[in-house]
Amino acid sequence: MKDRLEIKNAHRIVVKVGTSTLTHSTGRLNIHQIELLVRQLSDLVNQGKEILLVTSGAVGAGLDRMKLKEKPEAIPEKQALAAIGQGILMHIYEKLFSEYGQTVAQVLLTKENSLHYSQYINSRNALLALLQMNVIPIINENDVVTVEQLKFGDNDTLSAMVASIVDADALILLTDIDGLYNKNPQTCPDAKLLERVTEITPEIEAIAGGAGTKMGTGGMFTKIQAAKIAMSSGVNMVIANGSSNNILNDILAGENYGTIFPAREAHLKQRKSWLAFGKSICGSITVDKGCEDALVKNGSSILAAGITDYAGEFAAGNTVRVLTADDREIARGIINYDTASLTKILGHNTRDFTSLLSGKIYNEVIHRDNMVLMV
Numbered sequence: 001m002k003d004r005l006e007i008k009n010a011h012r013i014v015v016k017v018g019t020s021t022l023t024h025s026t027g028r029l030n031i032h033q034i035e036l037l038v039r040q041l042s043d044l045v046n047q048g049k050e051i052l053l054v055t056s057g058a059v060g061a062g063l064d065r066m067k068l069k070e071k072p073e074a075i076p077e078k079q080a081l082a083a084i085g086q087g088i089l090m091h092i093y094e095k096l097f098s099e100y101g102q103t104v105a106q107v108l109l110t111k112e113n114s115l116h117y118s119q120y121i122n123s124r125n126a127l128l129a130l131l132q133m134n135v136i137p138i139i140n141e142n143d144v145v146t147v148e149q150l151k152f153g154d155n156d157t158l159s160a161m162v163a164s165i166v167d168a169d170a171l172i173l174l175t176d177i178d179g180l181y182n183k184n185p186q187t188c189p190d191a192k193l194l195e196r197v198t199e200i201t202p203e204i205e206a207i208a209g210g211a212g213t214k215m216g217t218g219g220m221f222t223k224i225q226a227a228k229i230a231m232s233s234g235v236n237m238v239i240a241n242g243s244s245n246n247i248l249n250d251i252l253a254g255e256n257y258g259t260i261f262p263a264r265e266a267h268l269k270q271r272k273s274w275l276a277f278g279k280s281i282c283g284s285i286t287v288d289k290g291c292e293d294a295l296v297k298n299g300s301s302i303l304a305a306g307i308t309d310y311a312g313e314f315a316a317g318n319t320v321r322v323l324t325a326d327d328r329e330i331a332r333g334i335i336n337y338d339t340a341s342l343t344k345i346l347g348h349n350t351r352d353f354t355s356l357l358s359g360k361i362y363n364e365v366i367h368r369d370n371m372v373l374m375v
């Protein structure tokens with residue numbers, strides 16, 4: 001398969017490891033598993049690969065230190081445990097990676113960092129500078145400062161955003177199960193492993209259930225959301241079992257482990273031109289105040305109802321500027337409709353689209369994943 005071969009040639013790789021892999025069922029840290037991960041990652045760096053590690057486990061390590069049996073429900077308490085655990089986690093990584101001669105750096109990110117262009121470009125520059133210095137960035141969500149609205153909510157989508165930010169060649173999500181099954185294996189013992197998922201359909205979303213253990217967050221559902229981001233950012237993604245001995249080497253040898261979600265080629269080109277900024281801006285759309293607020297404050301997608309005007313001649317997939325009524329540029333993004341279609345749906349509610357348009361229908365005129373804020 002072409003995508004497995006691409007993974008074999010991957011140079012810049014984001015590996016995400018979940019709490020379910022880093023902790024035992026007792027809730028305590030699984031030192032053996034962490035050592036296994038560090039050894040594999042160090043060896044990949046020695047092979048000349050660029051590695052970024054997105055790690056969960058701060059809350060788990062905090063629970064362990066505080067001798068608590070279960071994750072608390074309240075967000076502030078979880079944040080407190082993450083603050084206690086993050087240092088412990090980094091201490092373990094620092095110790096183990098240094099035994100293999102690797103230097104690591106702690107990077108704490110939030111969703112806001114990819115939403116605003118200045119923060120996005122700063123995160124990208126810092127991560128690329130670390131790779132340039134042969135340092136392994138160890139990334140986690142900045143649990144203590146995240147406000148609910150700005151939260152990634154989980155490290156699966158965070159890792160996909162990171163893969164997109166650094167233009168990674170592959171994203172590997174290590175978890176406690178062999179990949180995505182056609183049914184939730186917690187409830188269906190006859191569930192079968194899916195080797196390849198080329199499109200995230202509603203059916204695929206429906207089979208992805210929640211976390212399997214008390215320690216995990218999000219389960220397969222958030223991994224599927226991560227796949228959406230990775231695929232449309234031109235990144236091949238694999239979900240695999242982190243407890244298999246040589247799993248990273250096996251996947252990067254092009255072998256058929258886990259579930260692969262192949263990158264979408266066309267989207268890669270779009271994303272690259274978007275990332276290049278300013279090189280291929282084909283026009284602009286003007287949005288009303290409600291749409292502007294939703295965009296800037298909540299990071300929402302742009303719906304036709306909030307668009308008042310447009311300028312220029314563009315095709316679906318082109319990059320356009322997003323302007324306010326007084327001509328301020330607040331964002332840039334990849335538009336889902338050409339000018340002819342946009343004329344028909346301008347100011348309309350999404351539910352009117354079927355009567356106004358023929359061909360493929362998108363609810364969003366510009367999806368939030370394909371947009372950067374310029375303010």
Ligand SMILES: Nc1ncnc2c1ncn2[C@@H]1O[C@H](COP(=O)(O)OP(=O)(O)O)[C@@H](O)[C@H]1O
Binds near residue numbers: 017179208209213218
């Ligand atoms: N369709 C599915 N295929 C595979 N696993 C599933 C599925 N639906 C739900 N799961 C659950 O998702 C769990 C992995 O997610 P999670 O517990 O959040 O792990 P992590 O801590 O690695 O992010 C699995 O252990 C499994 O119980």
Ligand SMILES: N[C@@H](CCC(=O)OP(=O)(O)O)C(=O)O
Binds near residue numbers: 017018153
């Ligand atoms: N930032 C949190 C991780 C949240 C999370 O996504 O956990 P998981 O589902 O185990 O990957 C922590 O370090 O505990």
